[in-house]
């Protein structure tokens with residue numbers, strides 16, 4: 278029960294990696310605030326978890342929405358101990374020569390500035406916690422070249438952000454770390470992309486793609502007191518894909534996998 282008496286705010290908590298993280302931390306004793314732009318899915322997870330859970334609708338692309346969600350935390354609990362910034366996603370993208378500015382600004386906003394908005398709103402509360410930690414979810418795309426440049430650049434930005442904030446807020450004992458997942462079986466790989474998910478397995482030295490629970494376990498470690506002396510790092514949780522050279526033998530382009538897509542954007 279590493280999270281007894283801890284209040285944890287999780288973005289993107291209604292599905293996939295965020296939901297698995299919420300279940301994991303709740304199972305370890307945390308009170309979880311499930312922040313997601315999909316209100317119904319967030320409420321349904323809160324109903325399922327029961328006590329020590331609260332769903333708040335929040336779109337990380339909107340500062341007022343983010344600030345309002347943290348106001349709810351302040352009013353409901355008067356404290357916050359950990360922020361887990363999972364919400365993000367990609368979009369179909371053309372070759373860089375043809376990529377429009379709004380594709381870049383949109384993906385930077387969702388994957389980088391959106392997390393900054395959450396950190397900014399969380400900091401006044403985190404300062405009062407004795408176990409304050411922020412864990413951000415990046416991607417192996419943010420660590421090496423797997424294509425999807427705007428998404429990759431935004432995710433890479435999180436790693437630098439973690440280093441700078443680790444230094445800036447080390448004196449306040451607030452830790453900042455990043456988890457960089459490889460391919461994870463979530464709805465982002467559903468529908469027409471499901472066959473590609475099976476083929477992606479061949480990229481991974483450990484012979485399988487990841488499950489949301491694989492990422493939740495690493496997030497729980499970095500958010501917990503077990504990682505009390507770890508700050509400013511990016512931890513790949515990737516079945517060995519970054520260890521290479523397997524990913525060079527069978528590239529993402531050869532697999533014709535296409536971009537990681539947020540299904541909510543295709544509505």
Ligand SMILES: NC(=O)c1ccc[n+]([C@@H]2O[C@H](COP(=O)([O-])OP(=O)(O)OC[C@H]3O[C@@H](n4cnc5c(N)ncnc54)[C@H](O)[C@@H]3O)[C@@H](O)[C@H]2O)c1
Nearest residue numbers: 289291292293294313314336337364365366416460461463
């Ligand atoms: N699935 C993968 O293969 C994979 C690999 C590497 C990194 N990631 C990253 O992991 C994170 C979670 O992805 P997932 O696969 O679990 O996706 P998912 O679609 O299963 O869940 C994402 C959740 O985030 C929410 N969300 C999206 N945009 C939001 C916004 N603007 N404000 C608030 N909530 C928002 C969605 O409603 C959804 O509940 C993303 O940041 C993604 O980039 C995923």
